[in-house]
Amino acid sequence: MTTFPMGPALLFCPGDRPERFGKAAERADAVILDLEDAVAPRDKEAARKNLIAAELDPERTIVRVNPLGTEDFELDLAALAQTPYRTVMLAKTEDGPAVARALAGFTVVALLETALGVVRAAEIASTENVAALMWGAEDLLASLGGESSRHQDGTYRSVAVQARSTVLLAAGAFGKGAIDSIYGNIPDTEGLEVEARDAVASGFAAKACIHPGQVAAVRAAYAPDPADVTYAEQVLAEARHHGGVFNFRGQMIDGPLLKQAEQTLRRAQG
Structure with a gap:
């Protein structure tokens, strides 16, 4: 597993709900203050003011x-300049070189949630200031003209499975972290x-949550079984x-099994 300095449970929090910022930060390993989809257009300016005031x-x-090339992105960037926050998640990332230019000086989590973004996953992962890739299931299916990323039993459709694997492989190929999509x-x-x-068995460094009640389940999944820790230490x-x-x-x-044991101990310590 390629590491990412935050995680394993990342919690989204709407930028227009400042009363939730502190609670979200307390409950999760990291908070994602959302200026994009979670905020209605009429509330985005208020969300930016909340971001500037957040401690x-x-x-x-x-x-x-918000995505590159939009007026909201430029306004988000202007707000960020007034804060100490330097890790950003870029919605609907599709162009690695553009990320490098527009977000120089920032550590970027590239959110791949369109067909073009997923197809360019390797190019985006190779971008120097991109620290991690995340994939988004529902926006991806919408970009394809689909209706849902999951079957009725909750399992992913094949196209979502392919996108998930593509993003994970691209992140791993360039030594970047991979963040698994939310569970709706x-x-x-x-x-x-x-x-x-x-997700943890496959190599995802973290998983995103949309509700505080999901954090415990993600942490439990990422915490190795005590018996596995003992085995890893012994081997x-x-x-x-x-x-x-x-x-x-x-x-x-052999070597790969020893690397897996080392990863188990890193998760136990993390």
């Missing part, structure tokens, strides 16, 4: 800004935890006595 930890705060069924924390367990200790492949409890242990 949050810049190391645990991400600001989602808020009461279904069991389903969320199952999906989050798949890494045994590896010190071997120069290459070795047998441990009936299993052949």
